[in-house]
Amino acid sequence: MPELPEVETTVRAISKFKNKTLKEIIVHNKNLRWKVTDKVELASKNKKIKEIERRAKYILIHFDDSSLMIHLGMSGKLRIQKIKNNFFMKHDHAELIFSKEKIIFNDPRRFGSIHLTNDFKHHKLIKNLGIEPLSKSFNKRYLFDICNKSNLNIKKVIMDQKKIVGVGNIYASESLFLAKIKPNKSASKISMDDCHDLVKSIKKVLRYAIKMGGTTLKDFYSADGNEGYFNLELSVYGREGESCKICGAKVKKINIGQRSTFYCQNCQN
DNA sequence: CTGAGATCCTGTCTGC
């Protein structure tokens, strides 16, 4: 489910817990993408939350001496629920308990993960992440450099979390459409002008998706229960056979790295 | 080092 905009939307929804004290974490199912360690429950009792932020697709909840790292994987989501509202949903795997409310981690496919670390910056899942696409350092020069060094096609490059973080399968297709670049174009053939357009497109698409509260394709809801509306704005993703919103040609679907990829054969080169 | 492919897991949809 979640790419950068959905994670950002989730972080914003739970940011109201900043400065609140986490009473405890209860893990119902430790078998996530990685086994949830006992430390997560044992070392997170009565911790004041100093900061809540997003890094790549990770939700980071910082305490004084440690940080909780939550990844939503493919189907994970957080929801905020009143303590007294005592109901469970299938696949509720963990609960962050506060005085009146709790944050529940629900993840049917269990590709998500929860870690507690004393040094998140050097955690193995964080330390090799690439730059944030919405930061100033993500510019045409940077993109041009990584494209030049790569033998992959452009879609694979922009989805490589070691290079650029946060861009997943939906927004990769959407950004490439906006930049009028074919997803299977060889990265090494990308011009500086292409990079200019693509950087602008990625930023624009991500910012707009955040503004719309993310994309609700099947069942993404923000932690506050709101639906995301970016799916109404999708230009090519999931629109195989439908007409391109620009030129009217049929939207094509191909596979790139076992992921569905959508583009307009007419608009994108 | 790079890159392709398999893999983790459940739910939903499509086609026979």
Added chain:
DNA sequence: TGCAGACAGGATCTCA
């Protein structure tokens, strides 16, 4: 309806 198979927003690991 039933059932098999494909597919789904991620990303790591293995192997060549």
